[in-house]
Each structure stands twice: as structure tokens, then as C-alpha cells.
């Protein structure tokens with residue numbers, strides 16, 4: 001029985017992408033995961049993804065590519081493999097819409113794997129980052145509390161408030177006044193740090209837009225990540241359901257199968273239905289967000305912010321329930337820390353915070369409907 005089949009509403013192009021991702025998942029992803037050295041496994045997978053034409057999907061700026069990216073991320077996550085991320089090349093994120101000079105200096109080295117970048121949005125509430133204008137740039141001061149991959153980053157995309165409005169800036173890690181501290185690891189194994197800015201000078205040419213554009217730019221990036229994170233969540237849920245099904249169907253020492261008992265069947269059906277619902281929402285929102293309803297390429301299509309918030313809450317919260325329910329059905333052996341099911345359980349928990357805490361997204365949905373005249377169903 002296959003883990004995942006292509007979503008019914010996909011067109012020919014995305015079905016072809018699904019077939020390529022499916023072949024990769026069954027072949028190179030499984031091979032890479034079995035290799036003793038992580039670097040060797042990741043190189044093997046990267047080469048196979050390049051040959052399959054999937055590697056650069058996360059590096060392309062067109063919004064239409066997002067649906068294909070959802071298809072690939074979901075299918076690869078349904079392997080439960082830790083090294084699956086190596087199949088997609090590093091994305092320059094917001095630099096895709098930056099000036100040619102910024103793309104050349106910062107974006108292209110990121111895509112080529114020569115430089116690393118990190119997204120610094122979340123302020124330490126005690127010292128939010130501000131940008132004071134000078135005649136040729138900005139002086140940044142304050143503290144970002146939670147920067148994933150910050151320790152190894154060569155530059156940061158920093159959100160800062162200036163007197164003329166918020167803006168996004170490229171800040172080089174080695175620039176005077178830029179330091180990092182508070183290095184920590186989260187439950188999912190992610191590595192993070194705080195970014196400290198002390199009157200750090202950033203030239204005007206390193207701004208991604210005029211003051212006032214920063215919030216829209218940052219949220220376009222955050223919305224894209226909410227969508228791809230939901231795709232990962234649905235993929236991992238599909239993996240969990242597959243593991244539970246395999247366990248229920250396997251013969252036990254006394255010749256019976258757990259799956260023959262109605263109690264276990266009922267529990268299993270709850271998991272399956274939850275994934276079915278989350279997956280339907282994922283593709284509905286992916287089609288809405290990747291569609292052409294936006295006025296310009298950087299704009300979010302109407303209704304998409306609420307839809308993406310709802311999807312992120314649904315996918316991340318359901319993922320925790322489904323992974324936990326699958327673990328329960330698979331028995332205590334699955335709780336081994338080297339079991340992929342347990343690793344996936346740790347991975348999904350953090351997604352109820354990353355890209356916006358669940359309750360804050362609920363509040364944004366309520367405000368859109370009750371105060372801003374948006375959010376029609």
C-alpha cells in the first residue's frame with residue numbers, strides 16, 4: 001500500500017512533479033537515510049534531486065511554483081526521513097525580490113551553498129530592533145531573540161522599525177556592532193541564537209525596500225513558510241498513519257492482529273480522518289495562495305492571510321495529535337529515540353510556535369473578520 005497518492009485536484013504539471021518526488025522518495029531518499037555518514041547521504045540525495053529537476057524548486061520566486069513545492073515537501077516528508085531536506089536547495093527567501101546587486105552579493109551565494117543566511121524577525125520584547133536613519137543608511141540597535149541557524153549565518157535578513165515605518169535589511173554577521181549570544185537547541189533539534197545589534201551600521205543599499213514596506217515583505221516570507229510548513233506537517237502525518245497501519249496489520253506472536261480489534265480500528269480511523277481533513281485544507285489553501293489573484297508578484301492574494309493562519313494552526317495542532325496517536329497504536333517500542341516516529345513527534349511540536357503561535361493566529365483570524373471587514377467564508 002502506498003503512503004500517499006497525488007491529491008485529486010492537481011493538474012498535469014503537479015501530477016508529474018508528484019511522480020518525480022515519489023520516485024525520489026522511494027529511491028534516493030531511502031538510500032540517503034541508510035548511509036552511515038550524513039554528509040554522504042545528503043550529497044547522494046542532492047545529486048538525485050538535481051537529476052530529477054526538483055532541487056531548485058525552493059529557489060524560484062514565482063508564486064506558481066509554491067504548489068509544486070507543497071507537492072514535493074509533502075511527499076518527501078511522508079518518508080519520515082531526517083535527511084529529506086537535502087533534496088531542496090537553500091532558498092534566498094526575500095532576496096528573490098531584491099535589487100540585482102543584493103541578489104548577486106547575497107542571494108546567489110546562498111543558492112550555491114557558499115553562504116548561509118538566517119531570518120531575524122522575532123524581537124526580544126525588552127529590546128525591539130530599531131533602525132535610526134543616517135545620511136547614507138541606518139544604525140540598528142536591539143535584540144532578536146530566536147534566530148534559527150544564526151550561529152553559522154554569514155548574513156541576516158533583519159526586520160526593524162524606523163521612524164518612517166518598518167523595513168527589511170541585509171545585515172552582515174561580521175559588521176561592527178553585530179554579535180550573537182544565547183545559543184540554544186529546541187526539542188526538534190533546531191539550532192538557534194539571539195542576534196544583538198549595537199548601533200550597527202547598515203548601508204541604504206542593503207535595504208530590501210523603502211521604509212514602510214518591511215511588514216508586507218516579512219509577512220510574504222512568513223506566509224510562504226506557513227504553507228510549506230503545513231505541507232511538511234501533512235506529509236509527516238501520512239507517514240505516521242502508514243506506520244500505524246503497518247503495525248496494526250502485522251501478525252502478533254499469538255497469530256492475531258491488532259487491526260482485527262474494533263477498538264484499534266476506531267483509534268486508527270480517527271487518525272486517518274484527521275489527516276484527510278488537514279490534507280484537503282492544505283491543497284485548498286495552496287491553490288488559493290499560489291494562484292494569480294494577487295495584484296503584483298509581491299502581494300498576497302485576497303483572503304490568503306486568514307486561510308494560511310487557519311491552515312498553519314490546523315496542520316501543526318493536528319500533526320501533534322496524529323503523531324501522538326500513531327505512537328500509542330505502535331506501542332512502546334516506537335518510543336525509542338532512534339525511531340523515526342519519535343523523531344517526527346519531536347519535530348512537529350515546535351510548529352505550534354514557529355511562524356506564529358497558534359493562539360496569536362486565532363486572534364488574527366478573529367480580528368480580520370470582526371474588525372477589518374475581511375475573512376468572508
Ligand SMILES: Cc1cc2nc3c(=O)[nH]c(=O)nc-3n(C[C@H](O)[C@H](O)[C@H](O)COP(=O)(O)OP(=O)(O)OC[C@H]3O[C@@H](n4cnc5c(N)ncnc54)[C@H](O)[C@@H]3O)c2cc1C
Nearest residue numbers: 119120121122146147148186190350353354355356357359
Ligand atoms: C523552531 C522554531 C524556530 C523559529 N525560528 C525563528 C527564526 O528563524 N526567526 C525568527 O524571527 N523567529 C523564529 N522563531 C520564533 C517564533 O516566530 C516565535 O516563537 C513565535 O512568533 C511566538 O512568539 P513567542 O515564542 O515569543 O511566544 P509569545 O508571544 O511569548 O506567546 C507565548 C504564548 O502566550 C500566548 N499569547 C501571547 N500573546 C497573546 C495574546 N495577545 N493574547 C492571548 N494569548 C497570547 C499564546 O498562547 C502563546 O503561545 C522560531 C520559533 C520556533 C519554535
